[in-house]
Amino acid sequence: MKYLYISFLAIALFSCQNQENSSTTQKPHAENTEHHDQVFISKQQFQGEKMALDTLSQQTFKETVVVNGMIDVPPHNKSKITTFMGGYITQTPLLIGDEVKKGQLLVSLKNTEFVTLQQTFLEVAEQLQYLENEYTRQKTLYEEQITSQKSYLKAESTYKSNLAHYNGLKKKLEMLNINPKSVLNGNIVDNINIYSPIAGSVSSIHVSNGAFVAASDVIMEIIDSEHIHLELSVFEKDIMNIKKGQKITFKIPEASNETFLAEVHLVGSTIDETTRRIKVHGHIADESKPFIVGMFSEAEIYTNELVSIGLPNEAIIPVGDHHYILVLNKETETGYQFSKTEVTIGKQTESHTEILNAKPLLGKQIITAGTSMLLNDSEGGHSH
Structure with a gap:
């Protein structure tokens, strides 16, 4: 079958010199006119490639703002452990990743x-x-x-x-x-204990036994990841379109190809003077996923919905900077004759593409599936 489509492209290139072919051949042929190519596809080829015909239809296209961000937790869910007076570490029973309860012993100091x-x-x-x-x-x-x-x-x-x-x-x-x-009562001690102010897990440890820590030095950090969120960074030019309650889809590109859902919860009120960006806080729909604080995320915030005329993405055949579709002219006993017609595309979703010059194409039969071979071959050249 692949051989048949390669032949189709070759014939399309030389159709101006050879427009007569046997009606029994299984190779598609093209007939050039001033405005578009005429493409013939046999019924055997049509069925073999599982092609399908359909018409233009109304689709919902969502306008989005593409942003980057990270998985984070609220400030009150983070704690940097320090001491009010310096001392030498005598006990550090924890390791990075250990779970701790509120009030649990973290470290002991002597001085x-x-x-x-x-x-x-x-x-x-x-x-x-x-x-x-x-x-x-x-x-x-x-x-x-x-x-x-x-x-x-x-x-x-x-x-x-x-x-x-x-x-x-x-x-x-x-x-x-x-x-x-x-x-x-006369009980004087030479060491002090530091206890955890929150429940969570140890995210970092900056000391070891015998080390001296001064007042305000960070000994370790604890993060409570029970409630995580998306901390997104939105450019100044886009922030007027962002509102509370808007849907967010995001991915963690370094860890998974899965798409996750979230919702805009808070929109920042100040702009970073250096980056000209504003923070947007998003609530994650399913926090049970194995997210880790600090993970980089790529997100889309859905700001508006547009109902317009479109086609399945598979119906669009890209050729260089142009986009084409195959519009049915007539059906014969042996196959179908199509017009290779250029279209102007607009917004796109995962499944459909908006057609901006749709009016003259309304109601016409168009190949909407099975164009993968045509699409692949079009990268190497196209018909005159």
Whole structure:
């Protein structure tokens, strides 16, 4: 059958010199006119290539904005683990990928400064008890006009200043996960534990046992991927067409050919001055898929729908920068005669192509299937 179609192209090239062929031949032949080619396809060939005839029909073409982005999680689902005071790592029981619960031990630190802080807290606590008693005594004496106002005010100032110092040290201990009550009972520790503020999985670890970490150094990162979303980047010129609720289709090209669904949830209100892009947040329809935070995605946001006249994509035969269809002229006992007609195409979907010059073709029979051989051969040349 492939031989027959190669012959068809060869005959089409020389049809101006040879327009008479035997009616019994199985090779297609072309007859040139001023405006288009006349193409003959036998019934045997028509059936062998599973060709089909149909007419132009109304189709829905969706206007889209093509964007790039990544799989991400909301800011409150990410946590960078740091310490308020530096120390040496004494325990790191976790590995990258480990699941953690909220409040679970992540890492332990040791430092002599932790001991000093607790000692200072104890000393201030002891002084506070004495200063509170002195303040109460001076207040009573002042009210009874036994002592001077100056002595009373000095006692009050000293007590309240020490109370503020005590409360500040107490808060520091709590931030370091050291129990102030335990310290007041004489239990001084030389290490602190850092616990997970969220449930999730360990995405990165930046330390090892024995390493020193300073205050605010990132020890590890935890991500809660229970709720993931699409973080898309849209050019300024397209943003006016993007609205909440619009459908999104996206792919993860490095991992799969599957197409996934999402929906526009939030449209950013500020433009990045460097890239002139705006962030668009999309909710993913099925979050149970094995997405990983940081995956690159290619997406299309559907902004509008247009109803127009079109044909199946297979009906369109590209030749260079031009596009053709085969329109039925007449049917004979042995086959079909078609006009090779140029069309102007518009929007396209996965299955159909919009025909912009459709009016003179309405109601006419057109080959809509089985053109794959014609399409492949047209890449090497076309009829005169």
